[in-house]
Amino acid sequence: MKVADFHYERPDSLAKALVLLSRDDADVQALAGGQSLMPMMNFRLAQPDTLVDLNALEELRGIREAANHIEIGAMTRYAMLEASDLVRKHIPLFSIALPHIAHSAIRNRGTIGGSAALADPAAEMPALLIALNATITAVSTSGERKIAAKDFFLGLYETALDEGELIKSISVPKALIENRFGFYELTRRHGDYAMAGVAIAAQHMAPLTGLRIVFFGVSDRPLDVTAIAETLEGQSATDTDIVEAACRAIGNQSLHGDLNADAATKTHLAQVVLRRALRGMNA
Amino acid sequence: MTQTCTITMTVNGEIVSQQVPTRMNLVDFLRNEVGLTGSHVGCEHGVCGACTIEVDGVAVRGCLLLAVQADQASVTTIEGLANNPTGRALQNAFQKHNALQCGFCTPGMLASAVEYVEGGGSPERTAIREHISGNYCRCTGYQSIVDAIADVLENASS
Structure with a gap:
């Protein structure tokens, strides 16, 4: 089937995206890689009034090294994780698991933040994040907060995110040699x-x-x-x-x-x- | 009322600019508005791979991307892959190995195969099978498709 009609927004800054997502008078949905949301919309299981496309937000993309962890922007695509030397070196569990996540063409679009926010119980990423003791940084117009991965996934497609809140980044502790x-x-x-x-x-x-x-x-x-x-x-x-x-x-x-x-x-x-x-x- | 948006993209090297409903997906845009019917529409939920096309150099599902999301992008469909040496070599190998019967999956299969070959994929059969696991073929049983892709990779390395 084809998607039902919706209003489309593609904000060019995170601040603008958060304002759009903070509206509580309409069903506003964030669009990340679209590899699950678009099928759901094609099936009309999801019919948001407004779609806020996050794909122009470069500030949500990227893999950065910190002293003890790797900080991954929510809109970082699976293919970028697969190609990353930082991931290969510091998050070996990702390198083992990534080739098993869907197919190459899906990994070219699908994002780490989108997968976490969807919380599909059959998906690999939520389990990986819990196993690795990752921390999820959520952001909304009222500020940022950090949520441990083990407290984030609450049920079928259900997470600790509040209305109007987005995942900004995910931080994964660096692996040590004895791990x-x-x-x-x-x-x-x-x-x-x-x-x-x-x-x-x-x-x-x-x-x-x-x-x-x-x-x-x-x-x-x-x-x-x-x-x-x-x-x-x-x-x-x-x-x-x-x-x-x-x-x-x-x-x-x-x-x-x-x-x-x-x-x-x-x-x-x-x-x-x-x-x-x-x-x-x-x- | 349906929202529309004017988009401009490069399709197989040519600039296309048009007003589209925001709810239109990219593969419908290419087929019905641009007239490039080589990309096929199968399941419309990202499973079958028949709509696989290249957007900004990477293979994606054309049914899971809105046309408006490809604004300013460079898109290559099967019609454009025929002008690419890898695409041409794969087309010839598919013909030589009878890697198609009805041909419905072939444009998507070739788009996936081009990405694999150009990305330096291994000629090892298991690796090829893994790469094309996102493209359904209901005729060939995949054997001849793997033969064709392996043929191109082996000839490239010899």
Whole structure:
């Protein structure tokens, strides 16, 4: 189908964009890369009155190095992350995961901020941001605030962003030499949304410290089972110990089935991806 | 009332300037207003890849970009790729390997393949398959398409 009619604005500054987005008398929607919003509008699942196109806002684009983290502008496209030396050097988990995010032509347009703001539970980026302990900077006409990724994703397409608030940038801590990362997803075709996937970050593997495990595609939001790590902290845990602990944690949650797999299958697939991701980390 | 906007873009080297409804997507603009019907419209939600075109040098989904968003951009459709040596080599290889039957996916497939070849893609079959995973073909089973792209890459490196 074609999109329903809407009013289009393409502001040339963030300040102007925020004023447009602060209107509360109409359904105003920010347009980032458009790789999810445009399909939703074509299906008429979304019919905003006004579309505020952020693509002219160069101030929201770019990857900058700070002392302990990498600051990524919300409108930075996936293809720019893939091509970035800073990302390759300091955020190895992104480099492992990015080729799995949709297809090349989608990554040429899709943005990190757009993916975070959409909060699709099957998408990789929200899980990666939680696993990496990233911080999201939100901005509105009333100022900026920082939100930890673990507190940002609240449910199906639901985030901690308030009305009129935009993601300005995302800051990801730089990886240290002793950190280890893992990623695995099961898809029917390369680039499809995962039937189940997992992102793992550990400050240190043996003994195990600072382990974070975040599943995607199995619930209404990224499923963070990091709490299980507390029982394993400081031990020389084997893959089997980690998988068993994670399975206990998953067992306490109700996973969400979808058209391709019911909740029981998702539980099984979550274990499969976790085992494979751990194997990849130790190799 | 439908909002309109005057846009100017370069399409296959020629400047096109026109008033368009803001709700019109880029591939509809190219097909119905500019008359370049080589780019195809399949699923209209970014899955099938039939509308893949080049905008400012990168392959994008023509159905997920509004025409107004391509204002001031440089657009290359399949009609323009025929004038590019890589595009020409790929077209010949597709013909040689029977990499199409109905031809519906071919313009998008070629746009993806041009980006892959020009970006220094590997001739390894798995890598080619990954790159074209965003383009559906319901006739060939992909085997011959991978053959054609690999052929161009191997000839370029030999």
